[in-house]
Amino acid sequence: xxxxxxxxxxxxxxxxxxxxxxxxxxxxxxxxxxxxxxxxxxxxxxxxxxxxxxxxxx
Numbered sequence: 001x002x003x004x005x006x007x008x009x010x011x012x013x014x015x016x017x018x019x020x021x022x023x024x025x026x027x028x029x030x031x032x033x034x035x036x037x038x039x040x041x042x043x044x045x046x047x048x049x050x051x052x053x054x055x056x057x058x
Contacts, residue, residue, distance in 0.1 A: 010039070023050055 002011055008026030013019070029040040037050040 010037070024048065 002013075002020070004011055004020075010023045010027070010030055011020035012023050014021050023037065024039050026042055027039045028042050028044050031038050031040075039048045039050065041047070
C-alpha cells in the first residue's frame with residue numbers, strides 16, 4: 001500500500017512495475033494491524049476497514 005500524495009488516495013501494488021490499484025480515497029489517517037487497513041474519514045467521523053478483498057469493506 002502507498003498513498004498518492006497529489007490526491008490523498010491510497011493504492012496497492014498490482015504485481016507489475018508501475019501498476020497500482022485504487023484502494024480508497026483521501027483520509028485523515030490510515031493505519032494497519034497487518035491484517036486490515038483502517039481509514040479515518042477526512043472529517044474524522046467514521047472509520048472504514050479494508051481487508052484486501054475489494055473496495056472499502058465496511
